[in-house]
Amino acid sequence: MLETFNFRVIFEYMPFFLKCFTATLWLSGVGLVGALAVGTLACAMRISGSKLLSTAAGVYIESIRSTPLLVQIYFFYFGLPSLGIMVTEEITGVVALSLNSGAYIAEILRAGVQSIPFGQIEASLSSGLSYFQRMRYIVFPQALGVTIPPMLGQAIVLVKDSALLSLIAVTELTRAGQIMNSERFMPAEGFFTSAVFYLVIYFMLKSLAGWSEKRLIFRESR
């Protein structure tokens, strides 16, 4: 049983956990920025008229969505050295995270752009709006409402996915639990503390998502 649950050791390890907490925030933050870049590019390619670009983006998106992130991480971790590319685990991990989430974000963006009825584009064209005005006043405000809530959902997934980086020896929250487990043989203290930190991030992002859903979604009056 857990009557030996030791809070003293948790306090002792707290600075380490906080360091790892910021590491997780950093990794997911950088991963998210990378994923947004990759996702925007992939989405632009996917909806561009060019058959070649669209197919290339489609292959990328489907192959990412059909394989587990862990396999992708191992693919880069074991694969890059065999191509002669030597980078740190952190970079490998962030690249894998960005490429993984990028595929999902591309799909979210595509859904956002396609949610705007073509009639509205036509209407704005015939009202004489410029491209910038059309984007600023017609497309963007509506697409934002459809895009932001699932995007925050993807951010939650990304934070949780960053836990897998511990398996290629990146020091982050889950790794902190593992290290505490191996140094003090206290699995409960280590992994429960990691879990609590993840829950903090989860609830912050979740309340943000709930707020944005209420605030941003453009609803037609019923």
Add this chain to the structure above:
Amino acid sequence: MWKNYLTRLVQSLPFFITGLWMTIAVSAISLAAGTLIGFFLGILRTRPNRLFRYLIGAWVDVIRGTPFLVQIFIVFFILPEFGIHLDAFPAAILALTNLGACFICEIVAAGIRSVPWGQKEAASSSGLTEWQQLRYVVMPQAMRTILPPLVGQYVLLIKDSSVVSVIGVTDVTRVGWLTVQRIPHGLMVFGLVGLLYFIICYPLIRLSNLLEKKMAKGTR
């Protein structure tokens, strides 16, 4: 050099197939159990009973808010402290079933909520019992909303099953991890592992898209 690797990789193909079976076994068992429990919890969650609603809601939040890797570690390393000693395989099934049940519970609850309240009122004033209302009025309509994301969730769970390789379940990811120690060509080895997952997951993703289109057509 890589030709040599390729020959050795082809030679260890049976090993990969065994791993693939393990992946399929772990996923199939947890998906079946997770779907059953998920439907049960989802229906319970939409009942008027507040206690159930909050308890299930809190549990779902905890499971959705923590990484599956941490959950696996908790099941595998911490349950023994409660006197529950599980081998890797049952531990993997337990963790994955729990994860699946939580996600499916949310999908089912959303599906039930999407059925207009008037339908339930009409059913209840026609004298149908609670069970009949659920069985003949609410669920058939809710399934339209539930089915596409349910299949999508299956894909996510099959992919999440790769994480159980870290506690020593010899699924196809672990086979890849073991093979890459002998055949040091990560691109080739994990390319093959990815391909095997792709073969399972891609048809399911297509099925989910197809269902979504079909269900959307029906409502118009």
